[in-house]
Amino acid sequence: MNNFQYSRATDVADAIRLLNSDPDAKLIAGGTNLIDLMKENVERPSRLIDISRLPLGKIEETAQGGLRIGALVPNSDLAYHPQVEQRYPLLASAILAGASAQLRNMASVAGNLMQRTRCAYFYDTATPCNKRSPGSGCSAVGGHNRNHAILGASPSCIATYPSDMCVALAALGALVHIAGPTGERRIALEDFHRLPGDTPHIDTNLGASEMIIAIELPPGGFSRNYSYLKVRDRLSYAFALISVAAALNLEGNAISEARLALGGVAHKPWRSLEAEQSLRGRAATADHFAHAADLLLQGASAASHNRFKIELARRAIVRTMMQAASAAPQSQAHKKIA
Structure with a gap:
């Protein structure tokens, strides 16, 4: 060091x-x-x-009926906050699917957003990595890439973004509040993280002298029909091969609104408005969910060792949407896929 x-x-x-x-x-x-x-x-x-020690550790209701979450709120405090558990259970579930209790006790909300990829080549300074050393090459492209991206990757980088919390935040339509030398601004969570392109060393759209001060949740939290499913190699303390955040508003069996986001597949949480809009007015059936999955996975491309992730993602999307439609969310305590 x-x-x-x-x-x-x-x-x-x-x-x-x-x-x-x-x-x-x-x-x-x-x-x-x-x-x-x-x-x-x-x-x-x-x-x-x-x-x-900055005063950024509060969770407060906004004038619009949403929640403003301070940047320094610990992940555990957020997951177990009564307002989050009752109104935004998708977020609580996603947080509890990530890391360990000890890490959740220490990790801040803003730190969760700013965490970097767990690509083994990024961590290994003896290997080329464009994210760590721009222009040096991507060892994962021709190396062991079982856990790597199937969407939004580039020849420069096929790493994935590791957060569970941010997948749920993307599905919920959260906003990131940012402060900098010129004042404060807001950006949609789904626009906060960047795809790698030719600059994989730049993870986010946060300016060099800016900092996150809060996350804002909109009023609607999809408190009944939701589920967060995380598929991983082992049930404890592992990053996602595929994760799915699904949320529905239903009128009878008809979908009036749908939200769908993926983790473990790209350099950022992956969301498709086209896939979500395809479900509006449709019955909550496996066939319609499968069609939305196809739209969400448009352009998916495998590397040498991760082709299985495309079909795994398709099945996980359908499973998670069915759980949401049935108001039977995936349990993060038992983790066995229902």
Whole structure:
């Protein structure tokens, strides 16, 4: 681990000032991903700016009837918050599907958004990786790529984004509140993370001197017909091969609104408005869900070892949508797929 300077921000403006004065500085709160990356010599910040004591740890109702979640709310606190459990159970379920209880206790909401890929080649500094060292090549393209992307990849990078929480946030239509030198702005969660293209080392659309200050949930939380299904190699402490966040509003057996997002398949949570719109006015049947799955997976392309993920994703989408339609969400306590 390299030497670095340490500063403790006194408020948001101070954190932004410190970021703006040092382009190689990094913010730290729980540190559950950044410290690992520093130990592996993947991240080499010149300065750590501690924001853990800033007043960004509240969950509050918005004037529009949604929820505003402070950037420093721990993942566990968010998952077990009464308003989230009652109104946004899809989000609570996705959080509980991720990591371990100990990590969820430490990890912040903003840190979850900012976590980096778990591609083994990204972590291995002895191998070429465009995300770690732009222009060096992508070892995963010709290497072991069983866990890698089937959607939105590029010749420069086929890594996937690891968050479970953000898949649910994308499906719910969450907004990211950002503060920077020129003031505050908002961006849709589904637009926050970037596809790799020719710049896979740039994970998000967050500016160099900007920071996340909150996440906003809209009023509608799909509190009855929802499910989050995570398919992984082992049931404990593993990242998704495929994850699906599904939410429906039903009028009888007819779908009035549908939300659908995938994890484990791309460099960002994957959502398709076309797939969701195809379900409006349709009966909640496996055939209609299969058609939506085909639309969501349009353009899917396999690498040498992950072709199975395309069919796995298709089946997982249908299964999760059926769970949502039946108001029988996947249990994160028992994890056995219903």
